Amino acid sequence: MIHPVDSLLALVLLSVLISFASSRLPTLIKAVAFQGVVVSIVPFFMGHDLTVGGVVFTLATMVIRGIGIPLCIYLAIKKVAIKREVEPIIGYNASLLAGLLLIVAAAFVSPKFNLPQISVNALLLPTAITLLVAGMFLLMARRNAIAMVLGYIMMENGIYVVGTSFSLRAHHIVEFGILLDVLAGVMIMAIILQNIKQTFDDVDTAHLRTLKE
Amino acid sequence: MLAINPFFLAVGIILGSGILPLLFLWRRFVLMKAVASFGITAGCLIGLIDAILKLSHGVDWASSASYLHAFRLAFHMDGLSAFFLMAIFLVSLLAAVYSYHYMDDAQKTIRVAVHYLFFSLLVASMALVVTAANMITFMLCWEIMSLSSFFLVVYNYENDGNRKAGYLYFIFSQVGAMVILAAFGVIYSHAASFGFEGAAALPETAKLLVFVLAFIGFGSKAGVFPFHVWLPHAHPAAPSHISAIMSGVMIKCGIYGILRIYALLGWHTPLSGYIVLVAGMISGILGVVYALGQHDIKRLLAYHSVENIGIILIGIGLGMVGVAAGNPVMALLGFGGGLLHVLNHAIFKSLLFMGAGMVLHKTGTRTIDVLGGVIKKMPITGTTFLIGSLAICGLPPFNGFVSEFMIYIGGFRGAALGQADFALSLLAIVSLAVIGGLALACFTKVMGVVFQGEPRSRAAEAVNEKGTSMITPMVVLAGACLVIGVFPGVFAGMALKAAEALQLGYGRVPLAPFMQLTGNITLGALLFFTVLVSILVLRIFLYRGKSVTASGTWGCGFTQPTARMQYTGSSYAGSILEFFGPLAPLEENHPPIEGRFPAKTYYQSHVHDIAERHMQGVIVSPVLAAFDKLRWLQHGDIHLYIGYILLAIVVLLFFV
Numbered sequence: 001m002i003h004p005v006d007s008l009l010a011l012v013l014l015s016v017l018i019s020f021a022s023s024r025l026p027t028l029i030k031a032v033a034f035q036g037v038v039v040s041i042v043p044f045f046m047g048h049d050l051t052v053g054g055v056v057f058t059l060a061t062m063v064i065r066g067i068g069i070p071l072c073i074y075l076a077i078k079k080v081a082i083k084r085e086v087e088p089i090i091g092y093n094a095s096l097l098a099g100l101l102l103i104v105a106a107a108f109v110s111p112k113f114n115l116p117q118i119s120v121n122a123l124l125l126p127t128a129i130t131l132l133v134a135g136m137f138l139l140m141a142r143r144n145a146i147a148m149v150l151g152y153i154m155m156e157n158g159i160y161v162v163g164t165s166f167s168l169r170a171h172h173i174v175e176f177g178i179l180l181d182v183l184a185g186v187m188i189m190a191i192i193l194q195n196i197k198q199t200f201d202d203v204d205t206a207h208l209r210t211l212k213e
Numbered sequence: 214m215l216a217i218n219p220f221f222l223a224v225g226i227i228l229g230s231g232i233l234p235l236l237f238l239w240r241r242f243v244l245m246k247a248v249a250s251f252g253i254t255a256g257c258l259i260g261l262i263d264a265i266l267k268l269s270h271g272v273d274w275a276s277s278a279s280y281l282h283a284f285r286l287a288f289h290m291d292g293l294s295a296f297f298l299m300a301i302f303l304v305s306l307l308a309a310v311y312s313y314h315y316m317d318d319a320q321k322t323i324r325v326a327v328h329y330l331f332f333s334l335l336v337a338s339m340a341l342v343v344t345a346a347n348m349i350t351f352m353l354c355w356e357i358m359s360l361s362s363f364f365l366v367v368y369n370y371e372n373d374g375n376r377k378a379g380y381l382y383f384i385f386s387q388v389g390a391m392v393i394l395a396a397f398g399v400i401y402s403h404a405a406s407f408g409f410e411g412a413a414a415l416p417e418t419a420k421l422l423v424f425v426l427a428f429i430g431f432g433s434k435a436g437v438f439p440f441h442v443w444l445p446h447a448h449p450a451a452p453s454h455i456s457a458i459m460s461g462v463m464i465k466c467g468i469y470g471i472l473r474i475y476a477l478l479g480w481h482t483p484l485s486g487y488i489v490l491v492a493g494m495i496s497g498i499l500g501v502v503y504a505l506g507q508h509d510i511k512r513l514l515a516y517h518s519v520e521n522i523g524i525i526l527i528g529i530g531l532g533m534v535g536v537a538a539g540n541p542v543m544a545l546l547g548f549g550g551g552l553l554h555v556l557n558h559a560i561f562k563s564l565l566f567m568g569a570g571m572v573l574h575k576t577g578t579r580t581i582d583v584l585g586g587v588i589k590k591m592p593i594t595g596t597t598f599l600i601g602s603l604a605i606c607g608l609p610p611f612n613g614f615v616s617e618f619m620i621y622i623g624g625f626r627g628a629a630l631g632q633a634d635f636a637l638s639l640l641a642i643v644s645l646a647v648i649g650g651l652a653l654a655c656f657t658k659v660m661g662v663v664f665q666g667e668p669r670s671r672a673a674e675a676v677n678e679k680g681t682s683m684i685t686p687m688v689v690l691a692g693a694c695l696v697i698g699v700f701p702g703v704f705a706g707m708a709l710k711a712a713e714a715l716q717l718g719y720g721r722v723p724l725a726p727f728m729q730l731t732g733n734i735t736l737g738a739l740l741f742f743t744v745l746v747s748i749l750v751l752r753i754f755l756y757r758g759k760s761v762t763a764s765g766t767w768g769c770g771f772t773q774p775t776a777r778m779q780y781t782g783s784s785y786a787g788s789i790l791e792f793f794g795p796l797a798p799l800e801e802n803h804p805p806i807e808g809r810f811p812a813k814t815y816y817q818s819h820v821h822d823i824a825e826r827h828m829q830g831v832i833v834s835p836v837l838a839a840f841d842k843l844r845w846l847q848h849g850d851i852h853l854y855i856g857y858i859l860l861a862i863v864v865l866l867f868f869v
Contacts, residue, residue, distance in 0.1 A: 089852060139855045209849040 004045045009123040011038050012157075013103055016134045019154070020095040025077055025084050025146055029070050032150045032157075035131075037066030039157045043164050046121075057176070064179060065160075069153065069186055076190075077146060087143040087204060095141060099134065106130045124161065131158030143204050145196060149189045156182045218276065220290065220344070223260030223302070224337045227253050231333020234326040242319045249329035250313040250682075253336065257306035260340060264298035268707055275346065284407065286353075289346035293476070296552060296711035297343040297462075297469050300559040303693075304461040305336040307686035308454040311567055314680030315454055315574060328368055332455070334361040339462060343469050348397045348407045352390070355466075359386035359434075362463055365455045366447045378446035385433055385443040393430035393470070396423045412477040420480045427474040428488060435467025437526065438496040439824035441519045445503070448515035449579065453570020456511060457563035460518045465555050468525055472552075475533065476715040483537040483634065490530030490637055494644040497523025499824075501651040502793045505786045506820030509579045510569045510663060513655070514562065517605060520648060521558040525551045527641050528620040531627055532712070534634055541719050542726065543626035548712040549727070550619030553705055557612040557697060561604040564690035568598035571683055572663065575676040581662050581782045584673045586766070588664040591678040595664045597691040602656035604694040607649045610738030612697035615705065618734065621645060654789055662782040666766045669776050699738040702731040783818050796823060 012035055019031040040062035043054075077084070088095065103126065110125035131154055138151025160178055200207040230252020238245035267274065267290060277287035290298070312332070316325045338357040345351035363386065367379035399422055404411020415423065433440035444464070448456045475485065500519030507513035528551025535543030571594045572587055573579050588595030604611035607618075624645070627638030668674040678684065697704050705727055713719075765774055790799050802817040 133859075136855065136859045140852045140859070143852075205851050208851050211849060 003121060005042060005121045006123045008038050008042055008045065009121070009127040009161075012127050012161075013123075013130060016103075016130060016154075017096060017099050019138065019150070020099040020134070021092050023086060023088075023092060025086060025144070026074065028086060028147060028150055029074050029077075032153055033066055033070035035154065035157055036070065037062055039131075039160055040065050042161065046164065061160075061176075061179060065153075065157070065182070069182070072186075073146060073149065085144065086147040088141060089143055090141040095137070098137065102133055102137070103130050106133070128158045128161040131155065131161060134158075143206050145189075145193050145205050148205065149186060149193070152185055152189065153182060156185070219259055219263040220274075220288075220298075220340075221276075223256045223263060224340055226256035226259065227333045227337050227340075230256065231330045231337075234329050235323075238326070240322075242322045242325070245322070245326055245329075246313055246316060249326075249333075250309045253309035253329075253333055254306050257302040257309060257336065261299060261302035261306060264295045264302060268292060268295040268299065268710055271710060271713075277346070284349045285347065286350045287346035287408075288341070288344045288350065290344050292711045292714035293469070293472060294343045294714075296707060297465065297555070298340060299707070300465065300556045301336070301339050301343065301462045304458055304559050304563045305339075307563065307567075307689060308458050309336075310682050311454040311457070311570070311686045312452075313682040315452065315570060315683055317680075324368070328365065328452070331361040331364045335365065335455075335458065335463070339466055342466050347409060348401065352394060352397070355390060355393070358463065358466065359383075359390060362386075362451075362455075362459055365459075366451045368452055368455070369450065372450075375450040378443075378450040382443045382447040385440070389430045389433035389440070391430075392426050392433070396426035396430060396474070399423050399426065409473075409477050412474075413479045415478065417480075420478050421484070424474060424478060424480065424485055425488070428471060428492070431467040431470035431474070432492065433467070434470070435464045435522050436496075436519045437467075437492050437522060438499050438519060439828070441496065441500070441522075442822065442825045442828055444519060445507075445512045445515040445822070448518070448566075449509055449511035453511070453566055453573060456514075456570070457566035460515060460566060461559040461563035464518060464522060465559065468522070468529070468551075468555060471526075472529065472715065475529075479716060481533075481536045483534055486530050486533030486535075486537055487633070487637060488530075489526050489533060490641060493523045493526025493528075493530050494640060495523070496520070497527060497648045498644055498651075499796060501648050501655060502790070502797045503820060503822055505651060505655045505658070506790050506797060506799065506818075508581055508782065508818075510572065510581050510584075510659065511566070511579050513581070513659065514565050514569060517565075517652070517655070518558075518562060520652065521554070521562065521605070524617065524620065524645065524648060525554045525558065527551075527645060528554055528616070528623065531620060531623040531638065531641060534627055534630075534637065535623065536717055538627075538630050538634055540626060540630065541717075543623050543630075544717060545709060545712055545719070545727075546619050546623030546626060548715060548717075549705060549708045550616050550623055552711050553619060553701075553708040554613075554616035556704065556708070557604070557616050557694075560690055560693050560697070561601045561611075561613060564597060564601040564687055564694065565605065567683070567687050567690070568594050568601060571678070571680075571687070572676075574680075574683070575678075576672040578670075578672050581659065583670040584663045585666045585669040585776065585779065586664070587668075587673060587676060590676045593684050594678060594687065597687040598664060599660060600691040600694050602660055604698070606653045606656055608653075609734070610698045610741050611694045612701070612704075613694075615698060615701040615731070615734060616708075617645060617649065619705070619730075622730070651789070654786070658782050658785045661780070661785070666779045667774075667776040669779065699735055700731075701734050702728055705731050783816070787818075790820065797821070798823070798826075 015031045015035040015038070019028055019035075022028045022031060040058060043058050090098070106126040106129040110129060113125065135151045135153070135155030135158060138154060139148050142148055142151065156178060163178060196202075196205070196207070230249050233252070234245040234249045238248055266272075271292065273289070273291050275287070275289040277285050279285055309332070312329075316328065318325070334357060338354045338361060341354040342351065342358055345354050363379055363383050366382050367375060369375050370379075399419055400409075400412045400415065401407065403415050403419055412423070428437075429440065433443075436444040448460055451459060471489070497520050500516050500521075500523055504513050504516035504520060507516060528547050530547070532544045532547025532549075532551060535541070535545075535547050569579070571591065572584065575591070576584060576587075578584065588599075600611065604613040607613040621642060624638045624642040628635050628642070630638070709727065766779070769778070771778075787799075790797060798821045800819045800821060802815075804814050806814055
């Protein structure tokens with residue numbers, strides 16, 4: 001029988017592929033939001049003892065990760081007229097292929113880490129690695145700054161997946177540490193975005209090249 | 214438990230009075246200054262009394278606390294720590310008092326508040342460095358010390374030169390710390406604990422490696438030639454009381470480190486003594502030669518720090534040789550003399566920096582050759598500076614004489630040993646003599662050109678002596694020079710107690726021969742004063758009823774003398790520098806005087822520091838060239854930068 005956690009993680013992997021293939025920002029945002037929600041509810045199915053505090057924490061994480069941040073980004077691109085195109089450096093088909101290869105590679109690499117805590121759920125570590133590297137990939141392969149922010153959030157999702165399985169005891173502290181990181185990161189990026197937008201009248205990060213000394 | 218410990222109480226008060234100004238008081242300039250300098254003074258006073266009590270009662274004290282659940286912060290105070298603490302708290306106390314009137318620019322309120330924050334951090338971290346009892350604690354405090362002093366060096370950051378000096382200091386202190394860390398790493402790899410205790414069980418070769426690494430690392434902080442390059446740049450850049458602390462006590466933390474590592478290794482071979490001795494002789498002689506060629510009074514004093522670190526190392530080196538040769542008296546004379554010189558140098562060097570700071574504060578210039586006649590307007594500064602100068606030259610009846618005398622006698626004891634010990638001891642004696650002579654030449658230059666004669670510029674004319682808080686510390690320090698010089702018994706005893714902590718295995722040190730020595734010094738000093746007073750009385754008696762007229766210095770009977778007829782510092786030092794030409798290349802720029810009606814001419818000279826020059830050629834230029842070749846890595850494409858991060862992570866994942 002397939003463990004519910006594994007089926008959830010399969011959804012996460014699918015969301016990665018969707019995000020790689022989407023050409024429009026709203027789709028990308030939705031994919032990442034979906035991913036955030038799914039990743040956040042994984043702890044419910046891990047078989048941890050769920051205290052009231054634990055439930056509240058997990059739900060709070062879900063609200064911030066899955067709804068709060070994506071909604072803010074969505075409203076932001078609606079308000080200021082930012083191009084809806086993600087402006088890929090690497091094309092969609094190539095990205096999709098890379099994503100597939102990435103999942104395979106992650107599945108291939110993860111047993112080598114030899115982490116006993118994670119071996120219960122076969123997909124946990126491959127998903128985490130995929131999310132981390134996929135986030136990096138989005139950061140590298142998309143010129144639109146908003147898409148890069150979303151890549152960053154995807155990386156944080158990956159860290160969260162590793163964190164939930166690793167730290168059963170200090171789980172919530174770690175989680176909130178990560179969330180704080182995400183919030184700070186998104187805020188800093190928002191400020192940088194604002195500056196890029198003001199300076200270049202666009203959020204295409206390729207313009208940053210001109211800043212080289 | 215922590216709260217009632219006087220040492221932590223002192224450190225706490227110092228830190229608190231550094232943080233307070235920045236939080237609440239920076240709107241009220243005078244109140245802020247008063248609170249900060251009073252608080253630091255009070256903290257230092259508590260610490261000073263505690264250190265003296267612990268030293269005289271010989272109390273060992275230890276304390277430790279867990280830090281971040283991962284490390285233990287451990288502190289331990291023995292005689293050696295207490296001795297250094299005494300010097301640290303004494304100089305910091307007086308520097309804090311001095312800062313009250315020195316920091317008088319009400320426009321820079323916030324900057325002064327920040328300065329007090331780093332000041333307090335520096336004092337507290339120095340106190341913690343000399344009491345740290347494991348590697349983590351030591352490195353933590355060491356780094357805080359280096360960083361806080363870096364921020365103090367760049368206090369006047371508008372000045373391009375000061376920023377450069379700051380960066381130079383930063384690089385040197387960080388590379389030094391890296392080397393120290395490497396030394397600790399070697400200890401850790403054998404002992405597998407962060408405690409210092411495992412060091413004694415190291416194999417011989419590892420001990421040599423640890424000692425050499427630690428000597429380089431601590432030497433770069435102490436300003437041992439050729440790692441002294443930062444010192445003459447950083448010390449003039451900092452505010453004067455900070456220079457006093459840095460030169461007086463902070464660089465001594467390097468000496469402390471060398472002594473501590475020596476004690477921990479318990480490695481009594483002559484080799485360590487030879488290394489220290491040779492480094493000391495080179496630093497001593499070259500330090501004073503370069504000092505002689507300087508035109509900037511604070512830079513000159515900074516080079517004298519290099520020289521005095523050399524003298525201290527000669528003392529310590531003789532001590533090590535003595536231990537290795539099984540000669541307790543020579544060992545104790547060497548270590549005791551070196552340690553006493555640590556205290557003495559702290560006292561007279563901070564006195565000299567404060568005097569130089571007073572001159573700088575009132576005239577706005579540090580250039581020796583534009584000053585002159587300052588002692589007439591600033592009698593107290595001039596007199597105390599004179600006392601400091603006599604002390605640094607090692608002349609009786611001041612404190613520098615006592616410690617150098619102990620080192621000399623240690624050297625003569627060593628000369629009786631034969632073989633290599635004989636040659637090196639003799640060389641040590643000769644270099645001490647050369648250092649003393651050159652230091653005398655250097656300070657006659659400073660005294661003669663800055664304080665005596667006639668003012669050479671408008672700035673030197675319009676001076677006055679105001680600021681009680683600046684004058685008081687100088688008077689106290691000058692008093693201390695005299696007291697130690699006349700009654701050295703107590704202080705030599707303290708230094709010997711500190712040397713006991715080096716684990717030489719002599720048990721209780723028999724003090725009788727040393728007391729006899731110091732008693733003779735006291736007797737000599739008293740005789741000197743008797744002669745001095747009787748001559749003064751005789752002078753008053755003989756000159757009674759005769760008319761005494763005063764006229765300009767270097768007037769030479771001209772009716773219209775000008776200040777430009779005076780001897781200059783450059784010309785005074787020139788002939789000595791020529792002799793040391795190969796070691797201290799003198800660059801002169803002087804268009805010759807030609808024709809019957811010569812045009813206006815000028816003279817410029819600059820002494821090159823060979824360590825600085827070679828370091829530039831051998832290390833700095835190749836490194837810069839190598840990094841220039843890597844410029845293409847910085848292409849400005851943010852996506853590829855992220856790629857670098859990914860690449861680094863992947864590489865780490867596979868190789869670590």
